[in-house]
Amino acid sequence: MPLTFNHPTALLLIDNQNGFTHPTHWGPSRSNPNYETNIQSLLTTFRNTLTCPTGSPTHHEIIHIFHSSTTPTSPLHPIYITPTGEKGIDPLPICTPLPTEKQIWKHVNSSFIGTELEEYLREKGIRQLIVAGLTTDHCVSTTVRMAANLGVVDRPVRTGGEEVDKGRIVLVSDATATFAKGGWDAETVHQVSVASLDGEY
Incomplete structure (x- = not known):
């Protein structure tokens, strides 16, 4: 189903951080080799949508969610430095937020627990959430x-x-990725996870 922007829309980008470039911590391999290209294209397209020729507001939002782990051994813990010298919790260069884009930090899997995300979406009147x-x-x-x-x-x-x-929640499956685990290859874990969400929301 094609995306439309007839209602206030938020693009929610989750955990695009340097820590996920760790070669072994998350698993032996990652799904979706085109992830970086796709997420960058999605973000660029959405940013272009926000550029209104008339200068009037578009009522759309870009929200970056970042994870700060409480586990010291995690590549997403504030003390972790990548082999190339970057902080693990810092954004991937392809998804660096602009000053006008909302940033929210979390400490658990859900972007809603212990954060202002729910309040922010309701305050902005968001009717379509692209994840x-x-x-x-x-x-x-x-x-x-x-x-x-x-x-x-x-x-x-x-x-x-x-x-x-009912509003609309859209998962952009080719702009998500995961890692191999439990004896299952990364692409299988990814596809099963996407399939399990189909029809749930």
Whole structure:
């Protein structure tokens, strides 16, 4: 289904950080070799959508979610430095936020736990949430499910009524990726994770 921007939309980019370039910590291999190209293209396209020729607001948002691990051995812990000298918690260069783009830090899988994300989406009146990032089977799937459970893009039809106007949550599967684990190759883990979300939200 093609994306449309008829309603206030947020692009939610999850955990695009240097720590995920660690060669062995997350698994022996990663799915989606085109991930970097695809996520960069998605971000560029969305940024271009935000550029309004008339100068009037577009009512769309770009939100970067970043993970700060509480586990000292994690490449996403604040003390970790990559072999090339970058901080593991810093953004991947292809997804460096612009000053106008919202940044939210989390410490667990869900982007909603212990953060202002739910309040921010409701405050901005977001009706369509486009989700991409790392990793498909952990923070991405947890965030997608919780967004649906919380109804962050839904609105009541009438005040106090039970009828709800459902918003839209879109997982961009070719702009997500994960790693091999438990004897399963990375692409299988990725595809099963995507398939398990189909029809849930």
